[in-house]
Amino acid sequence: MQAKKYITTITENSIQSLQEQGIFSAFAVPIILVLKPKEKSFGDYAINVAMEIGKKENRNPMEIAEAIKEQLAKNDDIFNYFDLIEVADPGFINFHLSKQYLWSVGNEALLQKEKFGNLVLGKKQKVQVEFVSANPTGPLTVGNGRGGPYGDVLANVLKRAGYKIEKAYYVNDYGQQILALGHSVLKDNQAKYTGEIIDELNQSLVSKIKDPYELGKEASKYILKNIKNTIEKLNIKYDEWFFESSLYAKKEIDKTISILKDKDLIYSEEGAEWFKARQFGDERDRVLIKSDKSNTYLAADLAYHKYKFEKKKFNKVINVWGADHFGDVAGLKAGVEALGHKGKLEVVLLQFVTVVKDNKPIKMSKRLGTAITMDDLLDELPADVVRFFFLQKSANTHLNFDMNLAKEQSEKNPVFYVQYAYARIASILRSAGSSIKHSKGFKGFALLNHEKELDLLRQIGRLPEIIEETSKDYQVHRLTQYAMELATAFHQFYNECHVLIDDQKLKQARLGLLIATRITLKNTLDLLGVSAPEKM
RNA sequence: GUCCCCGGAGUUCAAUGGAUAGAAUAUGAGCUUGCGGAGCUUACGAUAGAGGUUCGAAUCCUCUCGGGGACACCA
Numbered sequence: 001m002q003a004k005k006y007i008t009t010i011t012e013n014s015i016q017s018l019q020e021q022g023i024f025s026a027f028a029v030p031i032i033l034v035l036k037p038k039e040k041s042f043g044d045y046a047i048n049v050a051m052e053i054g055k056k057e058n059r060n061p062m063e064i065a066e067a068i069k070e071q072l073a074k075n076d077d078i079f080n081y082f083d084l085i086e087v088a089d090p091g092f093i094n095f096h097l098s099k100q101y102l103w104s105v106g107n108e109a110l111l112q113k114e115k116f117g118n119l120v121l122g123k124k125q126k127v128q129v130e131f132v133s134a135n136p137t138g139p140l141t142v143g144n145g146r147g148g149p150y151g152d153v154l155a156n157v158l159k160r161a162g163y164k165i166e167k168a169y170y171v172n173d174y175g176q177q178i179l180a181l182g183h184s185v186l187k188d189n190q191a192k193y194t195g196e197i198i199d200e201l202n203q204s205l206v207s208k209i210k211d212p213y214e215l216g217k218e219a220s221k222y223i224l225k226n227i228k229n230t231i232e233k234l235n236i237k238y239d240e241w242f243f244e245s246s247l248y249a250k251k252e253i254d255k256t257i258s259i260l261k262d263k264d265l266i267y268s269e270e271g272a273e274w275f276k277a278r279q280f281g282d283e284r285d286r287v288l289i290k291s292d293k294s295n296t297y298l299a300a301d302l303a304y305h306k307y308k309f310e311k312k313k314f315n316k317v318i319n320v321w322g323a324d325h326f327g328d329v330a331g332l333k334a335g336v337e338a339l340g341h342k343g344k345l346e347v348v349l350l351q352f353v354t355v356v357k358d359n360k361p362i363k364m365s366k367r368l369g370t371a372i373t374m375d376d377l378l379d380e381l382p383a384d385v386v387r388f389f390f391l392q393k394s395a396n397t398h399l400n401f402d403m404n405l406a407k408e409q410s411e412k413n414p415v416f417y418v419q420y421a422y423a424r425i426a427s428i429l430r431s432a433g434s435s436i437k438h439s440k441g442f443k444g445f446a447l448l449n450h451e452k453e454l455d456l457l458r459q460i461g462r463l464p465e466i467i468e469e470t471s472k473d474y475q476v477h478r479l480t481q482y483a484m485e486l487a488t489a490f491h492q493f494y495n496e497c498h499v500l501i502d503d504q505k506l507k508q509a510r511l512g513l514l515i516a517t518r519i520t521l522k523n524t525l526d527l528l529g530v531s532a533p534e535k536m
Numbered sequence: 537g538u539c540c541c542c543g544g545a546g547u548u549c550a551a552u553g554g555a556u557a558g559a560a561u562a563u564g565a566g567c568u569u570g571c572g573g574a575g576c577u578u579a580c581g582a583u584a585g586a587g588g589u590u591c592g593a594a595u596c597c598u599c600u601c602g603g604g605g606a607c608a609c610c611a
Contacts, residue, residue: 033552048554051591061591090591092555135611177611272609283539283607290609297611326540327606351541352604392549392560398542398604405548411574414560420574428571473552481550484559491575500571536574 003081003097004465007045008032010078014071015049023067027056043084043094044458050091061091069093097461102454103445105461109516110442117463117523121471122163128308129155131320132231133170136220137181137193140230141371142401143353144322148374149387149529150350150395151320152236153476156527161471166239166312169231170304173220174245175294181223182216195371197223230374235383235529247303253295256303256339257288265338280334298328302335309341316344318474323349348474350395356402372403381410384530388415391528392480414484418525419533421487425518426534428499429511436511447509452493456513459489460520467527483524490517 001009011032018024030053035046050068054061065087072078072085072093083098109116131151134144152167159165183190185201190212201219209215231238247253257273260266265276271291275298278285288299308317321329329347336345355372377386380403389406392414393399429436448454459482466482469475499510525532 033554035552035554037555038551038558039555042555046554051554055591088555090555137611172611175611180611270609274609287609292609294609296609323541323605325606327608349540349605354604389548394550396541397549400548402548409548409561412561416574417560420572424572424575431571469552477550481559488559494571495567495576498571536572 002464003095003101003461004034004045006078006081007034007047007095010072010075011047011049011068013075014068015053018067018071024053024064025057037092037094042088042092043086043096045095045097046092047095048092050087050093054091062087062089065091065093097458099446099449099454102457102461103448105457106445106448106513106516107442109460109519110512113519114523114526116519117467118160118162119464119468119471120162121468122158122161124162124164125315126166126313127158127163127316127318128166128168128312128314129158129318129320130168130170133172134227135172135177136224136227137177137184138195138223138371139197140227140374142355142374142377143371145230145234145374145377146350146353146390146399147320147322148231148234148236149390150348150476152234152529153391153479153527154318154320154348154470154474156529157467157470157476157479160467160523160527163471166314167237168240168242169238170242170244171224172244172297173217173224174243174248174300175297178216178220179213180216181219182212182214185215185219186212188212197226226375230378233378233383234374234387242304242307244300244304247300247307252303252307253299256306257295257299259306260288260335260338263338275331275335275338277331277334280337282330282334286331286334298331298335301328301332302339305332305336305341305345306339309336309339309344314344316346318346318348320348320350323351325349348395351398353399353401356400357404372401376403377406380407384415384419385410385413387528387530388413388480392477394475394477414480415530416536418483418487418521419531420536421490422518422521422525422532423534423536424494425490425514425521428514429518432500432511435507436515437508442508442512444505444509445512447506448513450493450497452489452496453510453513456489456493456517459486460516462486463520463523479524479528483521483528486517486521486524490521 012029015024015029030049032047032049035048037043037046050065051061053059053064057064069085069087078085079098081098081101082095084096086094088094112118129151131147132140132144134140155165155167180190180192184193184198185205187202201222205215205218209218257266260275265279266288267274267276272287273289274285275288276285286298287296288302289295305317308314326349329349333345333347336342448457462482466478470478493513497510499507499514501507522532
């Protein structure tokens with residue numbers, strides 16, 4: 001068991017037992033928060049339940065902490081994990097990992113290899129992550145491209161946490177914007193989009209197709225190819241490209257609306273058909289069929305989500321959207337609930353990217369063709385750098401993107417710091433060559449007593465926790481943070497402990513540690529979708 | 537006007553209501569008998585403002601100021 005999970009379990013048991021003994025009154029056991037102390041002398045983990053209980057019971061938290069600590073120590077197996085548990089002001093209980101536990105972490109990594117860090121939390125439930133889904137009316141911009149690395153990594157994390165994952169891109173290849181695209185390519189008075197790609201299409205297509213809608217369809221295919229190309233450069237692979245037009249071909253939208261009608265959730269007003277979204281917590285009702293008999297975007301989206309939940313049988317769907325779609329969340333959620341799939345849809349909103357050029361924010365507009373595209377970025381910087389750059393930021397950070405700064409920082413990007421650690425390890429292992437004596441089941445870690453060796457093992461042991469936490473709160477940027485901390489632990493170890501030494505037993509132990517580190521780094525970089533180079 | 541984000545070292549970003557607010561970068565000072573110096577060590581440096589909640593607030597509440605976004609029979 002992981003040390004962190006162990007703390008939660010034994011603490012719960014201890015508190016319950018103290019309640020049974022009448023030492024605490026019988027309120028519900030509080031949720032055990034396992035904290036990570038900032039100060040090293042406070043140990044590896046800490047819990048603050050004593051202060052929570054102290055507040056409820058109006059008693060001194062220190063006494064309560066002592067009582068819990070005593071109760072904890074009655075567990076025989078606790079010293080498999082910790083060699084020191086202490087109470088600290090004003091009521092923390094701090095846990096220090098034992099060497100035995102840290103050594104076992106090394107074994108674990110060696111044995112599990114590429115599976116190290118994998119969990120069974122998801123119980124193979126089917127989860128779809130839909131991200132980017134930018135309209136095929138222009139190239140991928142820096143703004144809507146942000147969802148690419150985020151959604152991709154979120155899906156990777158959930159997969160390792162034990163879910164069955166599908167990555168999807170919803171292509172809006174139907175309706176008004178396709179018509180507008182056609183007019184834009186024609187450059188007539190109803191044109192809406194501009195930009196290089198529109199100019200190209202104007203040159204190549206206008207002579208062949210006259211009808212604006214047909215032209216728009218053709219243009220969108222070409223643009224989608226361009227987007228797919230960019231997606232590929234970003235090292236993202238989708239499992240499904242879903243086309244909005246297929247919903248119309250199969251009359252899925254009509255079917256969806258008639259289901260809602262049968263449930264008496266549709267009414268007519270001013271020639272339009274309205275969905276009673278307010279019954280499901282939305283602030284207003286939403287139009288599904290306009291008075292001109294065409295349907296709204298929401299109507300198609302509902303049909304699409306019906307497909308996700310009923311045809312594809314996803315237990316959960318996570319949509320990663322730009323913050324400009326904030327206003328659509330309530331409507332879609334209401335509709336999904338009305339269709340009988342309450343609680344299965346989650347929406348993550350990514351805040352906008354502000355592009356700064358020459359110290360001035362510039363208006364990003366696909367319509368005006370002033371947006372900086374992902375391709376612009378990928379022409380200047382390697383995909384690893386671009387991914388890492390976006391992945392360092394949390395979803396609700398309004399990030400400032402300065403092209404000049406990005407270029408300037410490219411060479412200093414922390415991704416190289418992490419990759420350098422990996423290449424260094426690879427280099428040492430190459431030098432060690434055939435002297436590596438253990439392929440698996442190595443038991444010689446007990447020679448690792450140096451502070452830096454133990455610190456490195458500590459970091460290795462965090463990978464499963466990182467995956468668990470991230471699979472729950474979707475804070476993907478935790479992974480880049482972790483990758484850097486793992487690399488730092490390695491670099492520090494490297495600086496103080498030599499691996500290729502005469503003492504054969506210690507040498508084998510350190511080689512084992514290196515291999516465990518390489519496995520952990522590789523798994524982390526895989527999660528991030530960043531390459532792990534043998535040489536740099 | 538209503539709703540959602542954000543405001544922090546010179547700069548770009550971390551920090552479940554927890555302990556001395558962390559990194560990177562920039563700047564200053566150091567480190568090589570050996571496995572990759574793209575590294576290591578060290579110094580300097582920050583929570584927009586005013587109240588409140590509590591053992592404890594960058595974090596929660598109220599107000600002010602500043603920035604971004606949303607409030608369609610658009611997609």
